[in-house]
Amino acid sequence: MTPTPHPPHHQPEAPRDLVGIGIGPSNLSLAALAHPLPDLDTVFYEQRPTFDWHPGLLIDGATIQVPFLADLVTLADPANPWTFLNYLKARDRLFPFYFAERFHIHRAEYDAYCRWVSDNLPQLRFGHQVDAVRWNPERDLFEVDFTQLDTDGEAEALGRTYTRNVVLGIGTEPYIPEPLKPLVETPGVPVHHAADYLDHRDTLLAAGHVTVIGSGQSGAEVFLDLLRNRPTGQENLHWLGRTEAFAPMEYSKLGLEHFTPDYTRYFHALPESARDRLITTQWQLHKAIDTDTIAAIHEELYRRTLHDSWPDAVLTPGVHVRTAGRIATTQIELHLEHTQQNTRSRLTTDAVVLATGYRERPLDRILAGLDPYLRRDNRERPRIDEQFRLVLDPVVTGAVYVQNAERHTHGIGTPDLGLAAWRSATILNTLTPKEPYRLPTRTAFTTFGLHQHPQVPHARQALRALTPLIDGR
Ligand SMILES: Cc1cc2nc3c(=O)[nH]c(=O)nc-3n(C[C@H](O)[C@H](O)[C@H](O)COP(=O)(O)OP(=O)(O)OC[C@H]3O[C@@H](n4cnc5c(N)ncnc54)[C@H](O)[C@@H]3O)c2cc1C
Structure with missing residues (x-):
């Protein structure tokens, strides 16, 4: 059974209680927990045409790094209609899941579950890119300007919504270190961020030699996929990482x-x-590699030694890529430095995957109109209170919440899916007088x-x- 939504009655010009910007897991969690609250009038805008969770890295077999209980709602409200288990029920898949005894579900399955939730929540607007948020002191409301996009991402129409409160959940964007940026911008040799891996997988599998740069989870998953799918004995792979080891992610109970x-x-x-x-x-605690992925890489390498040869794959941590340049039109030369040995060398390669991570999308672009009201810390970052509200000049009577932009104030749990439901419930408890979600004190x-x-x-x-x-x- 798909739960019945409760769309609050909304006049087109009337202000909303809450406008959400971005629909990734963070704001989708908030939308799902807001859905059963009939008195709260919300709308959420997302620039993409549909929900899509890191599509370039939905590698076959890759799993999420948190138990399925870290779905959009369970850790705040397991009785909510939008749990992962209710998704399985809606798909008639509860029995197979029960026998699978899986805590860490496939990444593709998490994406499909989120899409099911997003297809059923009435307050979501896809194909809407938010351009600016301003404070209107005459009306004591925020103005949210957006561009409506067609399926190709082209602007179709402009619009404006008024709201008492805003929640930004605009997530992260791929990060490329400065010395490597020129490589991506020049055509000829495949150089791609891991975020786009699946779009270019066929080219990378066919390339003569591939270098994966980055020793985090994405780098490990891309290296494993290439290793598994390139011919035995001719793997022609380098995997380079800046950290001193291909380190396991801390996963002890405490x-x-x-x-x-x-x-x-x-x-x-x-x-x-x-x-x-x-x-x-x-x-x-968050940037290293899941131990199962490390084990799978080792197993794949080991399997390739069974016939008395070593795989043609070089795995080297502690390496800093200083610069890079093209050789003729089809190859790249990477200038490497080993930080412990204090040695340098060059590596010629036919393709590069930059598994160099992500950075929080800057809030300043959207919030430029709020700049005079924003309180900042010693490093000019926005100050954020315990309930995820930007600290603003008291003349602003509305609140701007952030989800997944508060690492400097709330710590390494900020991007973690396991804290998303609790954070969303915390925000909703401050927005509604009845405190709809009782949260544990310990x-x-x-x-x-x-x-x-x-x-x-x-x-x-x-x-x-x-x-x-x-x-x-
Ligand atoms: C490949 C990958 C795997 C991960 N796996 C895990 C995991 O297993 N476990 C875990 O705990 N964490 C994981 N994370 C970390 C994190 O939880 C996820 O990145 C998660 O997607 C964060 O959700 P979010 O909603 O905050 O941001 P995002 O998922 O980045 O969503 C933000 C959304 O905002 C939209 N947007 C941005 N600007 C605008 C605008 N101006 N107007 C409208 N829309 C806008 C974007 O299009 C995007 O859809 C992973 C991260 C990555 C990159």
Whole structure:
């Protein structure tokens, strides 16, 4: 059964309660949790023609790195109609899933589940690119300007919506390091960001020699796919990473508690300098490689040694690509530096995959009109309160929320799908007087900092003993 939506009655010129910008998993989660709240009038705009979750990396067999319980709603409201399990029920696939005993579902399946939700929520508008958000002090409302796009992405019409509150969920965009940018812009040799891998897979499989740059999850998945599908003994592959090892992603039970609301609150309360210092040390919690992917790569390499030869694949961590240039029209020369050895060399290759990661899309483009009202930190980044609201001049009576743009204030859990439902519910609780989603006050066994949880036996005595130290008395 597909749940019945409750579209609130909306006059075309009337202001909305909330306008969402971007429909990736973050804002889709918010839209799904807002759907059963009849008093909240929302609309969400997305520039793409339909929901599409990182389509260039939906490699056959690749799985998401969080359990399926990290769907759009479950961790805030498991009884919500838009759970992954309800999607399986709607597709008559509950029994096969039950026997599959899968916690980490296929990435393609997560994408299909999100598309099912997006097809059924009435308040979503695809093919709408938001251009600007401004504050209108006469009406005490935000103005949201958008361009309606046709299926080819061409502008069709302009429009404007008024709203009391805005939530930005514009996600990330592929990042290419400065020295490598000229390569992408020149035609002739295939050089592609991993985000576009599947669009160019056939060309990359046919290329003489391929270099994958980047030792994170995307680099590992692309390298594995090329390894599996290029001929044995003629793999002709290089995989280069800047980190000192092809490091496994931290996945211990207590390590995972860094992706809880408890840790997020602790991180938010730290001074800015401590947050900035901490985040640089935590890369292995989110930027490294899933151990199953490492095992699959090793297995694939090992299988290729069974007939007494070594695969023609070079895997080298600790390598910095300094510059790159074309040789004639069909090849590329990469200038490499090994950071530990302090040595340099050159590598000639026929194709490059840049698995060099993603960066948060800058908010400033859309929020230029709000600049005079925005409060910034010491590094000119927007200040964001615990409930995901940009800190604005108090003359602005509406709120601008962000989802997945708050790593500097809320920590490494920011892009994690496992925190999306909780963050969405937190936002909705501040928007509606009834606090529709009761959220747990405690979510981790670890106590982050010297604050004691009241639920812990003896915590009160322990806290009393610590108070003099905390207060410095
Ligand atoms: C390949 C890949 C795999 C990942 N796998 C996992 C995983 O397994 N587990 C996990 O926890 N995290 C994962 N992540 C991290 C993260 O959770 C995802 O990237 C997730 O997509 C973030 O959702 P989002 O909605 O914040 O942003 P996005 O998915 O980037 O969505 C933002 C949307 O906003 C739209 N948009 C941008 N600007 C505008 C505008 N001006 N007007 C209208 N629309 C606009 C974009 O078109 C886009 O659709 C992965 C990331 C990548 C890149």
